[in-house]
Amino acid sequence: MDGRDWGLFLQPYEQAVEELKVKFKTLRTELKAREAYAPIEFVTGRVKRISSILEKAKRLSVPMDKIETGIEDIAGIRIMCQFVDDIRRVADLIRVRKDLQLVYEKDYITNYKESGYRSYHMIVEYPVQTAIGLKNVLAEVQIRTLAMNFWATIEHSLNYKYKESLPEEVRLRLKTAAEAAFLLDTEMSSIRNEIIDSQRGFEEKSNVVSSVLSDIQELYFFHRVREAVQFQLRFNELWEQEDAFAIRVLADEIRSALMRAKKGGGA
Missing domain, CATH: 3.30.460.10 (Beta Polymerase, domain 2)
Structure with missing residues (x-):
């Protein structure tokens, strides 16, 4: 050595x-x-x-x-x-x-x-x-x-x-386990599109929720307390109803309100 x-x-x-x-x-x-x-x-x-x-x-x-x-x-x-x-x-x-x-x-x-x-x-x-x-x-x-x-x-x-x-x-049991693992991969591949669509949907929902809550907090920063409270109450109701489409619409409304606040526009 x-x-x-x-x-x-x-x-x-x-x-x-x-x-x-x-x-x-x-x-x-x-x-x-x-x-x-x-x-x-x-x-x-x-x-x-x-x-x-x-x-x-x-x-x-x-x-x-x-x-x-x-x-x-x-x-x-x-x-x-x-x-x-x-x-x-x-x-x-x-x-x-x-x-x-x-x-x-x-x-x-x-x-x-x-x-x-x-x-x-x-x-x-x-x-x-x-x-x-x-x-x-x-x-x-x-x-x-x-x-x-x-x-x-x-x-x-x-x-x-x-x-x-x-x-x-x-050695033989390991080989059997390897085949089982490959069969699992094969089965998962057969429903790959469904799995990916589900994951994308979850990711999109998570991103929208994060955006909504972040924008509501930013409205507080611009002293738009009444708007922020109203948006929070609407979000809470839609979240309970699990209405993903309505939450996306709400996200757009909140973003528009935030843009007006940043420009110094009225409520």
Whole structure:
């Protein structure tokens, strides 16, 4: 083993993970604003532990001076999606990005592993600006559904417990569970449009309610107390009646009243 400073060695990978997490979370926010639906559910990331790096280098016969290119997942990003189709969309979005370079892809969804493992992997080269200049680091982006991730997390824990030598019974039960997880994904995909429409409706209702309450509070700021109180009472009544359409109409009325208040017009 060489005498490298591991903290210094891993620093660019830690920076890459933090920057990529922010970029993919920002992508999620932008897509949700543009389309009222984002194919990204949430994003996580991690830098491989030193012990895991050493174990993988030994298993793959990677020399210590070749670790930066021989081990491609020291920096890891995981993107979770609701549907299998979302995985394809996210992969397409990553391919056209100009702030990273795609090295290659591994489709473990179409070509799933013997164990039942399913996920979509993209190895990318990401430029990190360090104190001594630009450094390109490799990172692995895993894209999977929530069901795939649940299964993979359990498998990873069991492999760690049994040192990669799973008992046959456990291996078979895991494979059965993988098929069940894939059937769940398939079933959810069959009603994808209904699920998305429902989520969009909920999001729209939530945004309208937030807008109504925020605008009513702003009317108080402009000393339009009587109007604010009347709008609040109407909103309370419509909320009890669960009249979403009438609440949207009320939102427009409140916004118009607020615009008049800002211009100094009469009530």
